[in-house]
Amino acid sequence: MAVQPGRRRLIGAVGGLALIALSGCATQSTRLHDTPPAGLPRRVELSATPFHPQEDYQCGPAALAMALGAAGIPASPEVLAGQVFLPGRQGSLQIEMLAGARRNGALAVEIPGTLEALMQETAAGNPVVVLLNLGLSWAPSWHYAVVIGYDLDEGAFLLRSGPMARQVLPFSTLEHTWARSEHWAFVALSPDRLPASADEARSTHALVAFEKAAPPARAVLAYRKALTRWPDSLTLSMGLGNSLYRAGSLAEAETTFRKAAQQHNAAAAWNNLANILLEQKRPGEAREAALRAIALGGPTRGAAQDTLQKIDASQPALESKPDRRPRKQRKK
Secondary structure: OEEOOOOOOOOOOOOOOOOOOOOOOOHHHHHHHHOOOOOOOOEEEOOOOOOOOOOOOOHHHHHHHHHHHHOOOOOOHHHHHHHHOEOOOOEEEHHHHHHHHHHOOOEEEEOOOOHHHHHHHHHOOOOEEEEEEOOEOOEOOEEEEEEEEEEOOOOEEEEEEOOEEEEEEEHHHHHHHHHOOOOOEEEEEOOOOOOOOOOHHHHHHHHHHHHHHOOHHHHHHHHHHHHHHOOOOHHHHHHHHHHHHHOOOHHHHHHHHHHHHHHHOOHHHHHHHHHHHHHOOOHHHHHHHHHHHHHHOOOOHHHHHHHHHHHHHOOOOOOOOOOOOOOOOOOO
16 A cells, blocks of 8 residues: 555555546546557567565555566565555555665656656656555545556556556556546666656756665766766766765766866866865865855855865965075175
């Protein structure tokens, strides 16, 4: 069972997996039938995606284990339950699902809430964890499932869900059951991959969160990959530099911060460059970089002034010594 953040008061009892009929317009489904997305295969099924039957209240750990396994990260629902399952709430919050993926070395990225995004991701080889409501608005029954493909001719998505290794769900049914979670979904990927549908903002947010949980070397791998798609991102460049520094690669971190500082003329990049130069015992260059950061001002000005003080304090004061050399006598 899933617990939806933002609506934590709504904790429905887990029931069967039979879907209750829902009313309303399936606008996305209609568009898919009328105008199928260009450039995508008619049918996709990621049959190699691992399957873990979902027991009562344990759909979160099982869905996460399937997504991680597809990303090449072996994980069991039993182990993941200790990380993402909240016994008091008899379910797993979305934030815990994302954190659990990152804790196990996967880049977890929320994707746009569209049926087309589900198709794009599965066509790219990425199973998608979706949060569904199998009940009603006044009696919700939250449930995590894994979308593993689709069939445009049949008008259906393919899922690993509950006890079913292969559930066929019509476009409109998935759209309705997904809508109650505000179409929340994410992919869990190895750090050398990026989602097919997520934009720069979503991916950057996910990378910053991943950097906090992942070993520095894996964060470096993820940032390098992202910069191949968005080379002009200051945030990604700063994240790469910080990760390189934590990985002990001072020379590469210096190069990264210098490039970011020059490309964006960013005070934060100049300040980080100054600190790394100081650590490499190059106080003259460090002082110049710190002064550049101070001159630019902004919210990092105080940090840059602290850096400058550290640089100056690292230099031994030159003592004034009397000149004991004999002076030449002037010729009269």
